[in-house]
Amino acid sequence: MWDAYLVASTVEDALGKLAQLGDSGRLIAGGTDLVLQAQRGECPARAVVDLTRIPGLSEIREQDGYVVIGAAATHAEIAASPLVRTWAPLLAQACASIGGPQIRNVGTLAGNVVNALPAADGAVALFALNAQVEIATLSGQAWVPIAELYRGVGECTLDPCAEMVTAIRFHSLDAYAGCAFQRLARRRVLALPIVNAAVVVRVDEGTVSDARIAVGPVAPTPFRAAAAERVLIGSAPTAALVAQAAKLAARDAQPRSSLLRGTATYRTAMVEVLVRRALTTSLDLNG
C-alpha cells in the first residue's frame, strides 16, 4: 500500500500536493478501485491525495441547462439526486446498478470514469449523454468531451500526477427526449455487466432528431454505435427501424470472449437485444 495519505483542502491544494510528489502520487476519492489495485500491486502510487474533503466537490447542481456533478459525488448520491432523476434518469439508473449499497456510498462517478474500463455503467450512461469532463491543472481548467479521456482498456488519457477531474456535466434531457439503461449480468447485484446499453433519443414532430447509443463492454472503451445512431436520425421511430438499428449496433460491436462473463457470440447477440429494448423504452414504442 502507500507510504503517505494526504488530504486536500482545495483543488489547487490537491494539484499542488500531486506536483510535489512527482510521479509517485495519485488522487483517491472513494478508493473502491484504487485500494484493490494497490493490494494487487497494480497501483504505482507511493502516496495518495484524498479529494473527498474539498468543500463543494460532491455538489450536484443545475447550471445553464447542464446538470453538473462534482468529482466527489458518490454513485448513491447521484442515484438519489432529484436533479439527476428528473433530467437524466438513465444516469440515476446506471449509478444505482453499480456494486451494492456500500460500494455506492463510497465510490464516485468520476472515479469510475478515470478508471477507464469499458463496462463501467456510469461511464456508458455518460457517453450516451455526450457528457463533458472538467479537467483541472495548476494552470487552469477546461471541459473536454468524455471520449477524449479514454485511450484503451483501463487507460485514461489524464496525467494522474498533474491533472484532476473536478466535475462532469451534460445537457439536461428535455421533454422531447427519452432515455433508457439496460444491463445484463449473472446475478442481480454485485456483478460486472455482461453487456450494458444506454440510450438517449430525441423526437421532434414525429422524427428522430437525435440518437445516442452507448454500449459496453464491446470495445476497448465505452462504445457509441454510430451507424445505428445514423439510421435512426431523420426517420420516424418504428419497431422495424429500432430492430434495424439494434442489428447495426450488434454488427459494429466487437466484444471479446470472457471466460467468466460470456463468449463474444453471446455478447454480440445481447447487444442487439439490449439496444433494441433500450430504444423501444426510450422511444416509448411499447404497446
Place this chain on the structure above:
Amino acid sequence: MTSAVGRPVQRSDIAAKVTGQSCFPQDYSSKDQLYAKVVWAAHPRARVLHIDASRASGVPGVMRVLTAADVPVNEYGIMTFDQPVLVPVGGETHWTGDRVALVVAETEAAASRARDLIDVEYEVLQPIIDPAAAKGAPDLVHADRDSNVIQHLFVHRGETEAALAQADLVVEATYHTQCVEHAYLQPEACLGYIDDEGRVALVVATQWPHDDIRQLAHILDVGERQLRIIVPAVGGAFGGREDMSLQPLVALAVHLLRRPVKMVWTREESIRGHGKRHPFSIRLKTGCTSDGRLLAIEAECVSDAGAYESTSVVVLSDALSFIGGPYHYPSCKVDGYTVYTNNAPGMAMRGFGAAQAAVAYELQMDRMARALRIDPVEFRLRNILTDHAVRLTGNRMPEGTGARECLVAAAQAAGWSECEGHWLAPEITQPALAERRRGLGVACTYKNVGYSFGFDDKSTARVCLHLEPSGQIARATVYLAAVEVGQGVTTALAQIAADALSLPVERVKVAEVDTATSPDAGSCSASRHTYMSGNAVYLACQKALRERVQALRGETGEQTIEASYTYRGKSRRPTTDWDPVTGECSPHFSYGYGAQVALIDVDTETGEIELLKVWSANNAGKVINPATVYGQSAGGLAMGLGYALMEEVVHEAGQLRTRRLSEYYVPTALDMPREFVDIQIEVPDPSGPFGATGIGEIPLLSTAPAVLNALADATGTYLDTLPATPERVWHALSPGRHAL
C-alpha cells in the same frame, strides 16, 4: 411444563451473534503469538526442484521457514493418507492448493514479506484435467497408483439390458454438474498454542475435531492425548471443513516452535486451499412402460476427484446409491468411477453426491413423463418408494419413508389437483411479454442421514446433572463434540435434553466443543447430528436419570450425576458395504426426503431465468425447532438456486480462474424468489429421537432439478449442464447456434 421439542425455541447462540460477541477462530489471539503464511504451489502439476529460503530467512522477524523435511510424517487424509502436509523437494505438486513451505514470523507483515521472497524452482509438467480422459490414461496423477481411477463402484441387479430392450419408452441423456465452492463467510483461521498440559492445542473451525486429532497425531508422530482442539463459533461449513485445511500447518509450527502461532487465510487462499464439490458426468438410460411404470436404469457416472482422494469414494457411493431417485426400479446396471486429476480435490459438500445425482434422475423422470404425456407428479407417484419398497441397492426402505408425503404436499401447495389417483398440474398464465415464458417444474429427492455402507457411525454424549440439596435437578450440562456450524444443533440438542430431563430448556447448557472435555460425537456431516447426537443425548439423559434415582435411594448426597452414552447408527438398522459381485447392499440406516416445485420466468432472448416462487416440502421426521428448520430450508434453497443458475468454479489447465468472490457468484438477497413456501413434513423415523431424522442437506437437493424442469416446461428444452447461466440457456434455446 410445555415441551421444548417442536417449539421455535430461541437459539442459544443468537444473542452473542447479533451483538458481535461470538468469537470465530480469527478473533482469538495470544500475546506472544507468531504468524504463519503459506507458500502455495505455483503449478497444478510440477516437480519441486529446489526451495531457496535464504532471502526469506533474512527478513527481520522471521523465525523459521518450514518445509517437508520438518514434518515428522508427511502424509494425511480423511480416508487415505495420500496428501502431504508440505510438498517435498523431489516431489510433485498435484494442485495449486498444495503447500510447499510455511513461513513463521514475529509479525504478519514480516511473514508476508518473507513469503514473497521464497524462490521455488519447478519443473512444470502437463496437468491432467479431464477425468473422462484420465480414466484410462497411462499418465498418472499419483505415480504410486496403478490407475487414475481411485475406485469403480457398481450395482448390477436384474436383467437391465433385456428390460430396456422391452421397454415401451427408453430415454437416454448425459448430465454435467459443475465444480462448486462452499463460500462459507468465515475464511479459514487457526490459533495454535501449547496449553497448560503441554498439549498442542488448536482453536479452529472443523466439522470433526476428533478425526482431525487422529490425523494430526499421525503427522506429528505423537499420541492423540497430546493434541487438543477447541471449536469456537464456526462461520459456516457445508462440508468444506470436514477435511483439514490449515490444521496440519499450524499444529506443525506450534509443535516445533513451542510458541503460539496464528494463521488467517485470505478469501483467495480459502478458495485456493480447500476442496470443492465433485463435478460429475452422468449418463442415464431409463426405460418404462407406456403407463409409466419404471422398469430399468442404466447409469455411468464419472466424478472428478481432483488431486487427492478425500471422501471421493464415499461421494461416488452416495451418488450411485441415489442415482435412481426415490423410486422403485426392478433392475439396474449402474457404474461409477471417481478419477484423480490435477484440479482441486473433490471433497464433502452439502448433498455429497446425492445433489449431483438428483439433477440427473429428476430431469430423467421429467423427460419420461413428458414423453408419455403423463403428469409429472403422477408419474413420480406411480413409482415412488414407500416403507419396505425395494430401492436401487436391492434392499428395502425402512419405516418412515416420507418421499410421497413431501411430493404430495409440495404439489398440492403449488396448485396440483388430484382426482381418483390422477394428478393435474395447475394452469399457469403466461406473461404478457412474448419473449418471456413461464414454467412450473417439480423435483422429488432423498438422501441418507448418517454414515453408511457398514461404517460404525457413533456419537457419544455425556450429561451432567447438577442437583439441588433436595435432589431436584437444578440444571444440566451436556458435553459432546457436535459442532455448531450455524445449523442450530446446539439448540436442538438442548431441547432434546430438556424434554428428556423434564427441565425448562433455559436450564440446559450444551458445553463448548473442546476435545479435552467433549466426547467424540462424530462429524457434522450427512445431516446426522440431530439423529445421532440427539439419540446419544436422549439416552445419556435417561441413563443419568436412572443413576440419579439410585443416588437418591442410596442417599449418597451427590450433587452432580454424570452419565455417558454412545449411540451407534447401526444398532437399530445394520448397514452393509457393496457386495463384491452384484454391488447390492443395505447401505443406509436413515433417510431424509424433500420435494420442491419451482415457478420460473425465462427471458428467451437473453436466457435469464427468474425464480418467481418456490414451494419446498421437507421431511425431518420430527421438527425439533421449526424456526431453525425453516432456516435450513431457506438456506438450502439459496444454495440450490446458486447451484442451478450462477455458481461455477472455473479451472483452466488446472489453474483457478474463479479466485475471488467477485468472480464466483453466490446468490444475494435480490436473487431469491420473492415468494417462498416452506412446508415442514413430519413422517417420523421410529429410530430417531422423537422420530427425527436429518434436514441439513435435504432442502438443497430438489432446487436445481425443479428449476431445470421448469425451464423445460416453459420452453420445451432441457438443459443438461449446470449452471444454467443466461448464456447456456440461450444456446440451448437456439438450435443451430454453435454449442458450448
Place this chain on the structure above:
Amino acid sequence: MAQLSFVLNGCPVCASIEPGDLLADVLRDQLGMIGVKVGCGEGECGACTVLIDGKAVLSCIYPAPKVAGCAVTTIEGLGTSDQLDVIQQAFVECCASQCGYCTPGIVLAAKALLDANPQPTREQIMVGISGNLCRCTGYYQIVDAIALAAERLTGGEP
C-alpha cells in the same frame, strides 16, 4: 506512523496508524472491535460493514485515514446481550442468524437502511442488504427481522 482521531461508538478514540492501513484492520487489531468481520478483503461480501457518519461502508477496503474526525459505528456500538437494540432483538426473534459471521455487517446495513428510510418496502429492504452475502439463511428471516424492527421503530407492533 500517524495519529488517527475519530469517534468510535460514541467515544473519542485515537489510534496509531500507517498511511496504508485499512479501517477493518485498525478496528479489529488496534481498537478491539472484533465484531467487525473480514470475509473477503476485497469489498465483495459485506461482512465488514460498519457505519461512517451513518452510512454503510465496507471497512476492509476503506483507508483508515479517511475516518479522521468521523463518527464510526461498529456492531459493538448497538446493543449488548443484556440490552439488545431494536434491530438486534428482531433478529433474535425471527431467528435471522445461523453461523453468525455475516450478522454484524447485515445488522449495521439494516440500521443504515432504517435510519435513512424508516418504512421500507420488502423490496427496499432486500436492496438495502443486497451488498451483504449470507450463505446460511436464504435471507427471508433477515428480511422479516428488518421489517419487524421497522414496525417497532415507527411505533407499530410492540
